[in-house]
Amino acid sequence: MLINGLIRLALEIMFTPISDEVLLLTQLGIWASKNINPYMAWILAWIAIFIAFLWFYIVGRFFRQVPLIEKWMTKKWLQKAEKLLDRFGVCAIMLAFFIPGVRHPIHYMAGILKFPVNKYLLANLIASSLYTGIWTFIVYKFNQKIGIKLILFWLHQHVFIVLILLTILILGLIFYKVKKNKGK
Structure with missing residues (x-):
């Protein structure tokens, strides 16, 4: 292993x-x-x-x-x-x-x-x-x-929430970059 x-x-x-x-x-x-x-x-x-x-x-x-x-x-x-x-x-x-x-x-x-x-x-x-x-x-x-097992268990139980938050974060960054580039 x-x-x-x-x-x-x-x-x-x-x-x-x-x-x-x-x-x-x-x-x-x-x-x-x-x-x-x-x-x-x-x-x-x-x-x-x-x-x-x-x-x-x-x-x-x-x-x-x-x-x-x-x-x-x-x-x-x-x-x-x-x-x-x-x-x-x-x-x-x-x-x-x-x-x-x-x-x-x-x-x-x-x-x-x-x-x-x-x-x-x-x-x-x-x-x-x-x-x-x-x-x-x-x-x-x-x-x-904190305990890695606790974090892994939480992520496994709430994977949908984590994916939604990551998607919102990525879309927010993309929107910010596009908005910033249009301003120039």
Whole structure:
């Protein structure tokens, strides 16, 4: 059961467009609701996140070998990006874990720009540890104070109300954006 969750989490992060936080929090919530030891949940989540982001780096390295991309890589601005990555790469990779929208591209770019593997592995190992550790702590504290089973039970009993509220929220945001754009 734990290994299935680990594999599912890694595959979901690698191959679905859903936010990493949503996927990680869902899996941690499942483990917390089943009273899995928080340290075990953290280690499993850490492994899954580490593997998933290593995958992005490897994909970037693969695409570096594609002839069209190799030709594209000779551009002056990409050489500047390589220099910046050499200088700030470890910090950038570590910080990217905590900035949605930048998290995946920085790992792809590290691979494409041939960031050294040993530096990448160190940055990924440390940052994925902190990232999963913080989320694991939050989920398990939430489970202690409120109880994830209670929330899941409530959502199951009131799924129609939740869907209506989400629909109203989404329609409200769409209406606001349309109204704002018409005003310009």
